[in-house]
Protein backbone atom coordinates (compact mmCIF):
# COMPACT_ATOMS: atom_id res chain seq x y z
CA UNK A 46 0.00 0.00 0.00
CA UNK A 47 1.11 3.53 -0.67
CA UNK A 48 0.92 6.51 1.63
CA UNK A 49 -1.71 8.97 0.47
CA UNK A 50 -1.38 11.35 3.41
CA UNK A 51 1.82 12.01 5.33
CA UNK A 52 2.05 14.50 8.19
CA UNK A 53 5.48 15.18 9.65
CA UNK A 54 5.86 17.00 12.95
CA UNK A 55 2.82 19.15 12.25
CA UNK A 56 1.91 21.87 14.71
CA UNK A 57 -0.99 24.28 14.56
CA UNK A 58 -1.42 27.32 16.76
CA UNK A 59 -4.18 29.87 16.90
CA UNK A 60 -3.69 33.39 18.08
CA UNK A 61 -6.44 34.38 20.46
CA UNK A 62 -6.09 38.02 21.43
CA UNK A 63 -2.46 38.29 22.55
CA UNK A 64 -2.23 34.63 23.41
CA UNK A 65 -0.91 31.94 21.15
CA UNK A 66 -2.60 28.60 21.71
CA UNK A 67 -1.02 25.50 20.24
CA UNK A 68 -3.73 23.02 19.29
CA UNK A 69 -1.62 20.34 17.57
CA UNK A 70 1.76 19.56 19.06
CA UNK A 71 3.94 17.82 16.50
CA UNK A 72 1.64 15.29 14.84
CA UNK A 73 3.16 12.50 12.73
CA UNK A 74 0.67 10.51 10.71
CA UNK A 75 0.53 8.35 7.61
CA UNK A 76 -2.72 7.34 5.92
CA UNK A 77 -2.58 4.79 3.17
CA UNK A 78 -4.63 4.64 0.01
CA UNK A 79 -7.79 2.66 0.60
CA UNK A 80 -7.88 3.21 4.32
CA UNK A 81 -11.02 4.24 6.17
CA UNK A 82 -9.75 6.19 9.14
CA UNK A 83 -11.91 7.21 12.09
CA UNK A 84 -10.43 10.06 14.08
CA UNK A 85 -11.78 10.20 17.60
CA UNK A 86 -11.19 12.22 20.70
CA UNK A 87 -12.72 14.59 23.16
CA UNK A 88 -14.18 17.90 22.14
CA UNK A 89 -11.54 20.54 21.62
CA UNK A 90 -8.77 17.99 21.13
CA UNK A 91 -8.05 19.31 17.65
CA UNK A 92 -9.82 16.79 15.40
CA UNK A 93 -11.36 19.34 13.07
CA UNK A 94 -8.12 21.27 13.02
CA UNK A 95 -6.22 18.17 11.93
CA UNK A 96 -8.83 17.25 9.35
CA UNK A 97 -8.73 20.76 7.89
CA UNK A 98 -4.96 20.47 7.44
CA UNK A 99 -5.29 17.16 5.63
CA UNK A 100 -8.07 18.57 3.44
CA UNK A 101 -6.11 21.69 2.51
CA UNK A 102 -8.63 24.01 4.17
CA UNK A 103 -6.00 25.42 6.47
CA UNK A 104 -2.22 25.61 6.72
CA UNK A 105 -0.06 24.23 9.52
CA UNK A 106 2.01 26.52 11.70
CA UNK A 107 4.98 24.22 11.15
CA UNK A 108 5.66 20.76 9.78
CA UNK A 109 5.00 19.07 6.46
CA UNK A 110 1.68 18.02 4.98
CA UNK A 111 2.01 15.75 1.99
CA UNK A 112 -1.26 14.66 0.38
CA UNK A 113 -1.61 12.87 -2.94
CA UNK A 114 1.99 13.68 -3.71
CA UNK A 115 1.67 17.43 -3.08
CA UNK A 116 3.30 19.42 -0.28
CA UNK A 117 0.11 21.32 0.39
CA UNK A 118 1.61 23.28 3.27
CA UNK A 119 3.58 25.10 0.61
CA UNK A 120 0.70 25.90 -1.75
CA UNK A 121 -0.67 29.41 -2.06
CA UNK A 122 -4.30 30.03 -1.14
CA UNK A 123 -5.34 30.19 -4.78
CA UNK A 124 -3.65 26.96 -5.82
CA UNK A 125 -4.87 25.30 -2.64
CA UNK A 126 -8.49 25.82 -3.67
CA UNK A 127 -7.78 24.33 -7.11
CA UNK A 128 -6.04 21.47 -5.36
CA UNK A 129 -9.06 20.84 -3.14
CA UNK A 130 -11.33 20.79 -6.17
CA UNK A 131 -9.19 18.05 -7.71
CA UNK A 132 -8.47 15.90 -4.68
CA UNK A 133 -10.94 16.30 -1.84
CA UNK A 134 -14.56 15.33 -1.38
CA UNK A 135 -16.16 16.96 1.66
CA UNK A 136 -18.91 15.62 3.89
CA UNK A 137 -20.00 17.98 6.66
CA UNK A 138 -21.94 17.44 9.87
CA UNK A 139 -24.73 19.76 8.71
CA UNK A 140 -24.62 18.61 5.07
CA UNK A 141 -23.90 22.17 3.80
CA UNK A 142 -26.12 21.77 0.77
CA UNK A 143 -27.06 24.91 -1.12
CA UNK A 144 -30.70 25.44 -0.14
CA UNK A 145 -31.78 27.01 -3.42
CA UNK A 146 -30.50 24.16 -5.55
CA UNK A 147 -32.17 20.81 -6.21
CA UNK A 148 -30.40 17.63 -5.16
CA UNK A 149 -29.01 17.09 -8.65
CA UNK A 150 -27.88 20.71 -8.96
CA UNK A 151 -26.15 20.42 -5.59
CA UNK A 152 -24.36 17.28 -6.71
CA UNK A 153 -23.33 19.03 -9.91
CA UNK A 154 -21.62 21.93 -8.12
CA UNK A 155 -18.09 20.41 -7.95
CA UNK A 156 -18.33 19.51 -11.64
CA UNK A 157 -18.78 23.18 -12.51
CA UNK A 158 -15.09 23.50 -11.73
CA UNK A 159 -14.19 20.95 -14.41
CA UNK A 160 -14.26 21.16 -18.17
CA UNK A 161 -16.82 18.41 -18.55
CA UNK A 162 -19.67 18.93 -20.98
CA UNK A 163 -23.17 19.48 -19.70
CA UNK A 164 -24.24 16.02 -20.82
CA UNK A 165 -21.27 14.37 -19.13
CA UNK A 166 -21.92 16.34 -15.95
CA UNK A 167 -25.51 15.22 -15.99
CA UNK A 168 -24.50 11.61 -16.49
CA UNK A 169 -22.08 11.68 -13.56
CA UNK A 170 -24.62 13.35 -11.30
CA UNK A 171 -27.07 10.60 -12.18
CA UNK A 172 -24.52 7.88 -11.37
CA UNK A 173 -23.60 9.50 -8.05
CA UNK A 174 -27.24 9.90 -7.03
CA UNK A 175 -27.94 6.27 -7.92
CA UNK A 176 -24.97 5.19 -5.86
CA UNK A 177 -26.42 6.86 -2.77
CA UNK A 178 -29.89 5.58 -3.65
CA UNK A 179 -31.52 8.94 -4.27
CA UNK A 180 -31.99 8.97 -8.04
CA UNK A 181 -35.72 9.46 -7.68
CA UNK A 182 -35.21 12.50 -5.44
CA UNK A 183 -33.02 14.33 -7.94
CA UNK A 184 -35.45 17.22 -8.38
CA UNK A 185 -36.06 17.83 -4.69
CA UNK A 186 -34.72 20.80 -2.79
CA UNK A 187 -32.79 20.10 0.44
CA UNK A 188 -35.69 21.29 2.61
CA UNK A 189 -37.88 18.62 1.04
CA UNK A 190 -35.49 15.86 2.15
CA UNK A 191 -34.86 14.22 5.53
CA UNK A 192 -31.54 14.71 7.29
CA UNK A 193 -30.34 11.28 6.22
CA UNK A 194 -31.34 11.96 2.63
CA UNK A 195 -29.62 15.33 2.67
CA UNK A 196 -26.45 13.71 3.93
CA UNK A 197 -26.67 11.17 1.13
CA UNK A 198 -26.97 13.99 -1.38
CA UNK A 199 -23.89 15.51 0.25
CA UNK A 200 -22.07 12.19 -0.15
CA UNK A 201 -23.06 12.09 -3.81
CA UNK A 202 -21.64 15.60 -4.16
CA UNK A 203 -18.45 14.50 -2.42
CA UNK A 204 -17.84 11.56 -4.76
CA UNK A 205 -19.14 12.97 -8.05
CA UNK A 206 -15.79 14.40 -9.09
CA UNK A 207 -14.03 11.18 -8.09
CA UNK A 208 -11.73 12.79 -5.53
CA UNK A 209 -8.58 11.20 -4.15
CA UNK A 210 -9.72 11.53 -0.55
CA UNK A 211 -13.06 11.78 1.24
CA UNK A 212 -13.02 13.96 4.30
CA UNK A 213 -15.92 13.80 6.78
CA UNK A 214 -16.36 15.85 9.94
CA UNK A 215 -18.97 14.16 12.15
CA UNK A 216 -21.03 12.93 9.19
CA UNK A 217 -23.57 11.31 11.51
CA UNK A 218 -23.46 13.96 14.21
CA UNK A 219 -26.83 15.36 13.25
CA UNK A 220 -28.59 12.08 12.52
CA UNK A 221 -30.59 9.54 14.49
CA UNK A 222 -29.31 6.00 14.97
CA UNK A 223 -31.00 4.47 11.95
CA UNK A 224 -29.98 7.19 9.53
CA UNK A 225 -26.50 7.18 11.00
CA UNK A 226 -26.22 3.46 10.28
CA UNK A 227 -27.35 3.97 6.71
CA UNK A 228 -24.79 6.68 6.17
CA UNK A 229 -22.02 4.58 7.73
CA UNK A 230 -22.96 1.60 5.58
CA UNK A 231 -22.78 3.83 2.54
CA UNK A 232 -19.36 5.20 3.48
CA UNK A 233 -18.11 1.68 4.21
CA UNK A 234 -19.39 0.48 0.87
CA UNK A 235 -17.66 3.35 -0.90
CA UNK A 236 -14.47 2.43 0.90
CA UNK A 237 -14.72 -1.27 0.20
CA UNK A 238 -16.14 -1.45 -3.30
CA UNK A 239 -14.83 1.79 -4.78
CA UNK A 240 -11.62 1.76 -2.76
CA UNK A 241 -12.20 5.32 -1.58
CA UNK A 242 -9.81 6.57 1.05
CA UNK A 243 -11.82 8.16 3.83
CA UNK A 244 -10.82 10.25 6.82
CA UNK A 245 -13.70 10.68 9.22
CA UNK A 246 -13.87 12.62 12.46
CA UNK A 247 -16.47 11.22 14.86
CA UNK A 248 -17.54 11.21 18.46
CA UNK A 249 -19.57 8.12 18.01
CA UNK A 250 -17.80 4.80 18.78
CA UNK A 251 -20.50 2.93 16.85
CA UNK A 252 -19.72 4.95 13.75
CA UNK A 253 -16.02 4.37 14.25
CA UNK A 254 -16.62 0.64 14.11
CA UNK A 255 -17.29 0.90 10.39
CA UNK A 256 -13.78 2.23 9.81
CA UNK A 257 -10.74 0.10 9.07
CA UNK A 258 -8.54 2.10 11.40
CA UNK A 259 -9.26 4.06 14.55
CA UNK A 260 -7.07 6.87 15.77
CA UNK A 261 -7.40 8.89 18.93
CA UNK A 262 -6.40 12.45 19.38
CA UNK A 263 -5.98 13.82 22.87
CA UNK A 264 -4.92 17.38 23.64
CA UNK A 265 -3.25 17.73 20.29
CA UNK A 266 -1.35 14.41 20.36
CA UNK A 267 -2.17 11.14 18.60
CA UNK A 268 -2.73 8.10 20.81
CA UNK A 269 -4.19 4.65 20.40
CA UNK A 270 -3.81 3.74 16.74
CA UNK A 271 -5.84 0.58 16.03
CA UNK A 272 -6.31 -1.24 12.74
CA UNK A 273 -9.24 -3.53 12.22
CA UNK A 274 -9.22 -6.54 9.98
CA UNK A 275 -11.58 -6.04 7.09
CA UNK B 276 -12.56 30.71 -19.16
CA UNK B 277 -12.85 28.52 -16.12
CA UNK B 278 -12.93 31.72 -14.07
CA UNK B 279 -15.93 33.02 -16.01
CA UNK B 280 -17.72 29.70 -15.57
CA UNK B 281 -17.09 29.90 -11.82
CA UNK B 282 -18.32 33.48 -11.64
CA UNK B 283 -21.34 32.63 -13.73
CA UNK B 284 -22.19 29.58 -11.63
CA UNK B 285 -21.83 31.39 -8.31
CA UNK B 286 -23.72 34.46 -9.54
CA UNK B 287 -26.52 32.26 -10.83
CA UNK B 288 -26.76 30.60 -7.42
CA UNK B 289 -26.82 33.98 -5.70
CA UNK B 290 -29.65 35.08 -7.90
CA UNK B 291 -31.66 32.00 -7.16
CA UNK B 292 -31.49 32.86 -3.50
CA UNK B 293 -32.44 36.46 -4.23
CA UNK B 294 -36.18 35.87 -3.63
CA UNK B 295 -35.33 35.14 0.01
CA UNK B 296 -33.68 38.52 0.23
CA UNK B 297 -36.27 40.52 -1.66
CA UNK B 298 -36.93 43.21 0.88
CA UNK B 299 -33.31 44.13 1.56
CA UNK B 300 -32.54 44.01 -2.15
CA UNK B 301 -35.52 46.25 -2.84
CA UNK B 302 -34.04 48.83 -0.49
CA UNK B 303 -31.02 49.06 -2.77
CA UNK B 304 -33.07 49.17 -5.93
CA UNK B 305 -35.42 51.85 -4.60
CA UNK B 306 -32.64 53.89 -3.05
CA UNK B 307 -30.63 53.94 -6.22
CA UNK B 308 -33.71 54.62 -8.33
CA UNK B 309 -34.38 57.65 -6.13
CA UNK B 310 -30.86 58.98 -6.52
CA UNK B 311 -30.91 58.56 -10.25
CA UNK B 312 -34.39 60.04 -10.63
CA UNK B 313 -33.43 63.15 -8.68
CA UNK B 314 -30.09 63.56 -10.37
CA UNK B 315 -31.47 63.09 -13.84
CA UNK B 316 -34.48 65.32 -13.37
CA UNK B 317 -32.52 68.17 -11.84
CA UNK B 318 -29.90 67.91 -14.55
CA UNK B 319 -32.75 67.84 -17.04
CA UNK B 320 -33.56 71.34 -15.84
CA UNK B 321 -30.17 72.72 -16.68
CA UNK B 322 -30.12 70.86 -19.98
CA UNK B 323 -33.59 72.19 -20.74
CA UNK B 324 -32.62 75.72 -19.80
CA UNK B 325 -29.48 75.56 -21.91
CA UNK B 326 -31.47 74.13 -24.80
CA UNK B 327 -34.06 76.92 -24.57
CA UNK B 328 -31.34 79.51 -24.38
CA UNK B 329 -29.44 77.98 -27.25
CA UNK B 330 -32.50 78.31 -29.41
CA UNK B 331 -32.90 81.91 -28.33
CA UNK B 332 -31.02 84.37 -30.43
CA UNK B 333 -29.56 84.25 -33.89
CA UNK B 334 -26.08 84.78 -35.24
CA UNK B 335 -27.30 87.41 -37.65
CA UNK B 336 -28.82 89.57 -34.96
CA UNK B 337 -26.89 91.87 -32.65
CA UNK B 338 -27.86 93.50 -29.38
CA UNK B 339 -26.53 96.96 -28.62
CA UNK B 340 -26.41 98.09 -25.00
CA UNK B 341 -24.74 100.87 -23.08
CA UNK B 342 -21.13 99.97 -22.61
CA UNK B 343 -20.30 98.09 -19.44
CA UNK B 344 -23.79 96.68 -19.11
CA UNK B 345 -23.72 93.01 -18.39
CA UNK B 346 -27.40 92.66 -19.12
CA UNK B 347 -30.23 94.65 -20.61
CA UNK B 348 -31.47 95.37 -17.08
CA UNK B 349 -28.56 97.63 -16.32
CA UNK B 350 -28.44 99.22 -19.75
CA UNK B 351 -29.94 102.47 -20.90
CA UNK B 352 -29.76 104.08 -24.33
CA UNK B 353 -31.10 107.56 -24.92
CA UNK B 354 -33.00 108.49 -28.06
CA UNK B 355 -29.91 110.04 -29.57
CA UNK B 356 -27.88 106.91 -29.24
CA UNK B 357 -30.74 104.87 -30.62
CA UNK B 358 -30.81 107.11 -33.66
CA UNK B 359 -27.06 106.85 -34.19
CA UNK B 360 -27.23 103.06 -34.13
CA UNK B 361 -29.47 103.18 -37.20
CA UNK B 362 -26.41 104.22 -39.17
CA UNK B 363 -24.40 101.13 -38.24
CA UNK B 364 -22.84 99.19 -41.11
CA UNK B 365 -24.22 95.82 -42.16
CA UNK B 366 -27.78 96.24 -40.95
CA UNK B 367 -30.25 94.55 -43.22
CA UNK B 368 -32.71 96.86 -44.92
CA UNK B 369 -36.34 96.30 -45.79
CA UNK B 370 -38.02 96.90 -49.16
CA UNK B 371 -38.25 100.62 -48.37
CA UNK B 372 -34.53 100.77 -47.66
CA UNK B 373 -35.04 101.25 -43.97
CA UNK B 374 -32.74 99.43 -41.53
CA UNK B 375 -34.42 96.52 -39.74
CA UNK B 376 -33.99 97.07 -36.04
CA UNK B 377 -35.97 97.37 -32.88
CA UNK B 378 -35.18 99.75 -30.03
CA UNK B 379 -36.41 98.00 -26.94
CA UNK B 380 -37.08 98.51 -23.27
CA UNK B 381 -38.67 96.32 -20.68
CA UNK B 382 -40.43 96.30 -17.35
CA UNK B 383 -40.96 93.58 -14.82
CA UNK B 384 -44.56 92.54 -14.31
CA UNK B 385 -45.71 90.66 -11.29
CA UNK B 386 -47.85 87.68 -12.28
CA UNK B 387 -49.04 84.50 -10.68
CA UNK B 388 -48.36 80.95 -11.74
CA UNK B 389 -51.18 78.75 -12.92
CA UNK B 390 -49.88 75.78 -11.01
CA UNK B 391 -49.42 77.04 -7.48
CA UNK B 392 -50.41 80.70 -7.52
CA UNK B 393 -46.81 81.62 -6.69
CA UNK B 394 -45.78 85.15 -7.54
CA UNK B 395 -43.45 85.36 -10.48
CA UNK B 396 -41.84 88.21 -12.33
CA UNK B 397 -42.38 88.23 -16.06
CA UNK B 398 -40.97 90.55 -18.61
CA UNK B 399 -43.01 93.09 -20.53
CA UNK B 400 -40.87 94.03 -23.46
CA UNK B 401 -41.46 97.18 -25.43
CA UNK B 402 -40.42 96.64 -29.03
CA UNK B 403 -40.06 98.79 -32.13
CA UNK B 404 -42.46 98.98 -35.07
CA UNK B 405 -40.25 96.72 -37.20
CA UNK B 406 -40.34 93.90 -34.68
CA UNK B 407 -41.87 91.39 -37.12
CA UNK B 408 -39.03 92.00 -39.56
CA UNK B 409 -36.39 91.84 -36.83
CA UNK B 410 -37.92 88.64 -35.47
CA UNK B 411 -39.37 86.77 -38.44
CA UNK B 412 -39.83 83.75 -36.15
CA UNK B 413 -42.48 85.67 -34.20
CA UNK B 414 -45.92 84.43 -35.18
CA UNK B 415 -49.26 85.45 -33.75
CA UNK B 416 -51.03 82.17 -33.01
CA UNK B 417 -54.13 83.58 -31.35
CA UNK B 418 -55.76 87.00 -31.46
CA UNK B 419 -53.87 89.80 -33.17
CA UNK B 420 -50.81 92.03 -32.91
CA UNK B 421 -50.84 94.93 -30.45
CA UNK B 422 -51.37 98.41 -31.79
CA UNK B 423 -49.15 101.33 -30.95
CA UNK B 424 -50.30 104.15 -28.66
CA UNK B 425 -52.81 101.96 -26.81
CA UNK B 426 -52.15 99.79 -23.82
CA UNK B 427 -52.23 96.43 -25.60
CA UNK B 428 -49.91 93.46 -25.16
CA UNK B 429 -49.31 90.16 -26.82
CA UNK B 430 -48.18 87.28 -24.62
CA UNK B 431 -45.70 84.50 -25.34
CA UNK B 432 -46.98 80.97 -25.66
CA UNK B 433 -45.14 79.72 -22.54
CA UNK B 434 -46.18 82.69 -20.47
CA UNK B 435 -49.74 82.09 -21.59
CA UNK B 436 -49.57 78.49 -20.49
CA UNK B 437 -47.75 79.04 -17.21
CA UNK B 438 -49.05 82.28 -15.79
CA UNK B 439 -52.54 83.32 -14.74
CA UNK B 440 -54.67 85.96 -16.38
CA UNK B 441 -53.04 86.05 -19.79
CA UNK B 442 -55.90 84.97 -22.02
CA UNK B 443 -56.90 87.13 -24.90
CA UNK B 444 -59.19 89.80 -23.49
CA UNK B 445 -57.70 89.64 -19.97
CA UNK B 446 -56.33 92.80 -18.45
CA UNK B 447 -52.90 92.87 -16.83
CA UNK B 448 -52.41 95.59 -14.27
CA UNK B 449 -49.07 97.27 -13.82
CA UNK B 450 -48.05 100.45 -12.09
CA UNK B 451 -48.73 102.84 -14.95
CA UNK B 452 -51.43 101.13 -16.96
CA UNK B 453 -53.92 98.36 -17.47
CA UNK B 454 -52.74 96.29 -20.40
CA UNK B 455 -55.22 94.39 -22.47
CA UNK B 456 -54.05 91.04 -23.83
CA UNK B 457 -54.86 91.02 -27.54
CA UNK B 458 -52.86 88.07 -28.82
CA UNK B 459 -50.60 85.10 -28.14
CA UNK B 460 -47.32 84.64 -29.96
CA UNK B 461 -44.91 81.85 -30.76
CA UNK B 462 -41.20 82.40 -31.29
CA UNK B 463 -40.22 78.80 -31.90
CA UNK B 464 -39.66 77.82 -28.27
CA UNK B 465 -37.10 80.42 -27.28
CA UNK B 466 -36.90 82.46 -24.09
CA UNK B 467 -39.08 85.24 -25.46
CA UNK B 468 -42.10 82.98 -25.30
CA UNK B 469 -41.99 83.50 -21.54
CA UNK B 470 -42.49 87.23 -21.92
CA UNK B 471 -45.10 89.79 -22.98
CA UNK B 472 -44.61 92.38 -25.71
CA UNK B 473 -45.96 95.79 -26.45
CA UNK B 474 -44.98 98.89 -28.34
CA UNK B 475 -41.83 100.48 -26.90
CA UNK B 476 -42.97 104.07 -27.36
CA UNK B 477 -46.23 103.29 -25.60
CA UNK B 478 -44.40 101.68 -22.70
CA UNK B 479 -41.98 104.60 -22.37
CA UNK B 480 -44.71 107.22 -22.48
CA UNK B 481 -46.84 105.38 -19.93
CA UNK B 482 -44.23 105.26 -17.23
CA UNK B 483 -42.42 108.38 -18.45
CA UNK B 484 -38.99 106.92 -18.61
CA UNK B 485 -37.36 108.49 -21.57
CA UNK B 486 -34.97 105.81 -22.59
CA UNK B 487 -34.56 102.55 -24.38
CA UNK B 488 -32.44 99.81 -22.92
CA UNK B 489 -31.19 98.04 -25.99
CA UNK B 490 -31.39 97.95 -29.73
CA UNK B 491 -31.67 94.68 -31.59
CA UNK B 492 -30.59 94.82 -35.21
CA UNK B 493 -31.02 92.25 -37.95
CA UNK B 494 -27.78 92.03 -39.93
CA UNK B 495 -27.23 91.28 -43.59
CA UNK B 496 -25.54 88.06 -42.57
CA UNK B 497 -23.80 86.56 -39.54
CA UNK B 498 -20.51 87.71 -41.06
CA UNK B 499 -21.66 91.31 -41.08
CA UNK B 500 -21.46 91.38 -37.29
CA UNK B 501 -17.85 92.53 -37.12
CA UNK B 502 -18.43 95.41 -39.53
CA UNK B 503 -21.51 96.45 -37.58
CA UNK B 504 -19.66 96.36 -34.31
CA UNK B 505 -16.63 98.21 -35.68
CA UNK B 506 -18.71 100.96 -37.26
CA UNK B 507 -20.55 101.65 -34.01
CA UNK B 508 -17.44 101.46 -31.88
CA UNK B 509 -15.75 103.96 -34.16
CA UNK B 510 -18.45 106.52 -33.45
CA UNK B 511 -17.16 108.69 -30.54
CA UNK B 512 -20.69 109.81 -29.72
CA UNK B 513 -21.69 106.27 -28.80
CA UNK B 514 -20.67 104.52 -25.61
CA UNK B 515 -21.99 101.08 -26.33
CA UNK B 516 -21.29 97.36 -26.34
CA UNK B 517 -22.30 95.20 -29.27
CA UNK B 518 -22.96 91.51 -28.74
CA UNK B 519 -24.19 88.83 -31.04
CA UNK B 520 -27.70 87.95 -29.88
CA UNK B 521 -27.01 84.25 -29.51
CA UNK B 522 -23.90 84.88 -27.41
CA UNK B 523 -25.85 87.25 -25.23
CA UNK B 524 -28.54 84.75 -24.30
CA UNK B 525 -26.09 81.94 -23.81
CA UNK B 526 -24.06 84.10 -21.47
CA UNK B 527 -27.19 85.05 -19.56
CA UNK B 528 -28.27 81.47 -19.06
CA UNK B 529 -24.88 80.01 -18.30
CA UNK B 530 -24.77 81.08 -14.66
CA UNK B 531 -28.25 79.80 -14.01
CA UNK B 532 -27.59 76.52 -15.78
CA UNK B 533 -24.37 76.11 -13.81
CA UNK B 534 -26.16 76.71 -10.53
CA UNK B 535 -28.77 74.12 -11.42
CA UNK B 536 -26.07 71.61 -12.36
CA UNK B 537 -24.25 72.21 -9.09
CA UNK B 538 -27.47 71.68 -7.18
CA UNK B 539 -28.04 68.48 -9.13
CA UNK B 540 -24.62 67.11 -8.29
CA UNK B 541 -24.68 68.20 -4.65
CA UNK B 542 -28.15 66.81 -3.97
CA UNK B 543 -27.46 63.76 -6.14
CA UNK B 544 -24.11 63.29 -4.41
CA UNK B 545 -25.58 63.41 -0.91
CA UNK B 546 -28.30 60.97 -1.90
CA UNK B 547 -25.71 58.78 -3.58
CA UNK B 548 -23.71 58.54 -0.36
CA UNK B 549 -26.88 57.42 1.37
CA UNK B 550 -27.54 54.88 -1.35
CA UNK B 551 -23.98 53.55 -1.09
CA UNK B 552 -24.55 52.91 2.60
CA UNK B 553 -27.87 51.24 1.89
CA UNK B 554 -26.16 49.07 -0.70
CA UNK B 555 -23.31 48.30 1.71
CA UNK B 556 -25.77 47.31 4.38
CA UNK B 557 -27.76 45.13 2.03
CA UNK B 558 -24.75 43.45 0.53
CA UNK B 559 -23.19 42.85 3.95
CA UNK B 560 -26.34 41.15 5.10
CA UNK B 561 -26.56 39.25 1.82
CA UNK B 562 -23.02 38.03 2.39
CA UNK B 563 -23.63 37.04 6.00
CA UNK B 564 -26.85 35.30 5.07
CA UNK B 565 -24.86 33.28 2.56
CA UNK B 566 -21.75 32.85 4.63
CA UNK B 567 -22.28 29.10 4.90
CA UNK B 568 -22.85 28.79 1.17
CA UNK B 569 -19.81 30.87 0.42
CA UNK B 570 -17.67 28.85 2.84
CA UNK B 571 -18.98 25.60 1.39
CA UNK B 572 -18.33 26.67 -2.18
CA UNK B 573 -14.84 27.76 -1.31
CA UNK B 574 -14.18 24.47 0.48
CA UNK B 575 -15.30 22.69 -2.69
CA UNK B 576 -12.66 24.65 -4.60
CA UNK B 577 -14.35 27.80 -5.88
CA UNK B 578 -11.85 30.64 -5.96
CA UNK B 579 -12.18 33.80 -3.92
CA UNK B 580 -12.17 35.89 -7.10
CA UNK B 581 -15.35 34.15 -8.16
CA UNK B 582 -16.87 35.06 -4.80
CA UNK B 583 -15.88 38.72 -5.09
CA UNK B 584 -17.14 38.96 -8.63
CA UNK B 585 -20.43 37.26 -7.87
CA UNK B 586 -21.19 39.59 -4.95
CA UNK B 587 -20.20 42.55 -7.12
CA UNK B 588 -22.31 41.23 -9.97
CA UNK B 589 -25.31 41.00 -7.69
CA UNK B 590 -24.79 44.54 -6.38
CA UNK B 591 -24.24 45.79 -9.89
CA UNK B 592 -27.37 44.20 -11.27
CA UNK B 593 -29.50 45.52 -8.41
CA UNK B 594 -27.97 48.95 -9.05
CA UNK B 595 -28.58 48.66 -12.75
CA UNK B 596 -32.24 47.84 -12.18
CA UNK B 597 -32.50 50.80 -9.80
CA UNK B 598 -30.68 53.07 -12.21
CA UNK B 599 -32.87 52.18 -15.15
CA UNK B 600 -36.03 52.58 -13.06
CA UNK B 601 -34.82 55.96 -11.81
CA UNK B 602 -33.93 57.18 -15.27
CA UNK B 603 -37.25 56.00 -16.67
CA UNK B 604 -39.12 57.66 -13.81
CA UNK B 605 -37.35 60.93 -14.48
CA UNK B 606 -38.08 60.59 -18.17
CA UNK B 607 -41.71 59.55 -17.71
CA UNK B 608 -42.54 62.21 -15.18
CA UNK B 609 -40.45 65.12 -16.26
CA UNK B 610 -39.39 64.91 -19.87
CA UNK B 611 -41.13 67.72 -21.73
CA UNK B 612 -42.61 69.19 -18.55
CA UNK B 613 -42.45 72.93 -18.55
CA UNK B 614 -41.06 74.74 -15.55
CA UNK B 615 -39.90 78.27 -15.00
CA UNK B 616 -36.76 79.59 -13.43
CA UNK B 617 -37.21 80.91 -9.93
CA UNK B 618 -35.34 84.13 -10.07
CA UNK B 619 -34.89 84.84 -13.70
CA UNK B 620 -31.83 84.04 -15.71
CA UNK B 621 -29.88 87.24 -15.77
CA UNK B 622 -32.03 89.94 -17.23
CA UNK B 623 -34.43 87.48 -18.74
CA UNK B 624 -37.15 87.48 -16.14
CA UNK B 625 -38.89 84.21 -15.49
CA UNK B 626 -37.84 81.89 -18.26
CA UNK B 627 -40.18 79.05 -18.96
CA UNK B 628 -38.49 76.01 -20.42
CA UNK B 629 -38.98 72.33 -21.02
CA UNK B 630 -37.19 69.75 -18.90
CA UNK B 631 -35.12 67.73 -21.25
CA UNK B 632 -34.33 64.18 -20.12
CA UNK B 633 -31.93 63.33 -22.90
CA UNK B 634 -30.57 59.83 -23.55
CA UNK B 635 -27.15 61.10 -22.45
CA UNK B 636 -28.59 62.16 -19.11
CA UNK B 637 -30.27 58.81 -18.65
CA UNK B 638 -27.00 57.06 -19.39
CA UNK B 639 -25.25 59.34 -16.92
CA UNK B 640 -27.82 58.35 -14.31
CA UNK B 641 -27.30 54.65 -14.96
CA UNK B 642 -23.52 55.13 -14.75
CA UNK B 643 -23.99 56.75 -11.34
CA UNK B 644 -26.14 53.81 -10.30
CA UNK B 645 -23.42 51.36 -11.32
CA UNK B 646 -20.78 53.28 -9.41
CA UNK B 647 -23.00 53.24 -6.32
CA UNK B 648 -23.54 49.50 -6.79
CA UNK B 649 -19.85 48.74 -7.14
CA UNK B 650 -18.95 50.87 -4.11
CA UNK B 651 -21.69 49.25 -2.05
CA UNK B 652 -20.75 45.73 -3.16
CA UNK B 653 -16.98 45.95 -2.98
CA UNK B 654 -16.37 45.74 0.77
CA UNK B 655 -18.91 43.00 1.41
CA UNK B 656 -17.44 41.13 -1.55
CA UNK B 657 -13.92 41.44 -0.17
CA UNK B 658 -15.17 40.24 3.19
CA UNK B 659 -16.64 37.16 1.55
CA UNK B 660 -13.32 36.48 -0.10
CA UNK B 661 -10.96 37.33 2.76
CA UNK B 662 -12.51 35.30 5.53
CA UNK B 663 -10.40 32.10 5.83
CA UNK B 664 -12.41 29.07 4.73
CA UNK B 665 -11.73 27.09 7.89
CA UNK B 666 -12.97 29.98 10.03
CA UNK B 667 -16.01 30.58 7.84
CA UNK B 668 -16.98 26.91 8.02
CA UNK B 669 -16.84 26.99 11.82
CA UNK B 670 -18.87 30.22 11.96
CA UNK B 671 -21.94 28.35 10.79
Ligand SMILES: Nc1ncnc2c1ncn2[C@@H]1O[C@H](COP(=O)(O)OP(=O)(O)OP(=O)(O)O)[C@@H](O)[C@H]1O
Nearest residue numbers: 059060061068087088089090091092093094095666
Ligand atom coordinates in the same frame (compact mmCIF):
# COMPACT_ATOMS: atom_id res chain seq x y z
N1 LIG C 1 -9.92 29.87 14.35
C1 LIG C 1 -9.65 29.57 15.62
N2 LIG C 1 -9.14 30.50 16.43
C2 LIG C 1 -8.85 30.22 17.70
N3 LIG C 1 -9.00 29.04 18.25
C3 LIG C 1 -9.50 28.04 17.49
C4 LIG C 1 -9.85 28.27 16.14
N4 LIG C 1 -10.29 27.11 15.61
C5 LIG C 1 -10.24 26.20 16.63
N5 LIG C 1 -9.75 26.74 17.76
C6 LIG C 1 -9.54 26.07 19.01
O1 LIG C 1 -8.72 24.94 18.78
C7 LIG C 1 -9.10 23.89 19.63
C8 LIG C 1 -9.36 22.65 18.79
O2 LIG C 1 -10.51 22.89 18.01
P1 LIG C 1 -11.11 21.79 17.04
O3 LIG C 1 -12.31 22.35 16.40
O4 LIG C 1 -10.05 21.27 16.16
O5 LIG C 1 -11.54 20.68 18.08
P2 LIG C 1 -12.40 19.37 17.81
O6 LIG C 1 -11.61 18.25 18.33
O7 LIG C 1 -12.84 19.31 16.41
O8 LIG C 1 -13.64 19.65 18.75
P3 LIG C 1 -15.16 19.20 18.55
O9 LIG C 1 -15.22 17.76 18.84
O10 LIG C 1 -15.90 20.03 19.53
O11 LIG C 1 -15.52 19.54 17.14
C9 LIG C 1 -10.31 24.35 20.39
O12 LIG C 1 -9.90 24.75 21.68
C10 LIG C 1 -10.80 25.52 19.60
O13 LIG C 1 -11.41 26.43 20.46
Ligand SMILES: [Mg+2]
Nearest residue numbers: 092093094214
Ligand atom coordinates in the same frame (compact mmCIF):
# COMPACT_ATOMS: atom_id res chain seq x y z
MG1 LIG D 1 -14.71 19.43 15.37
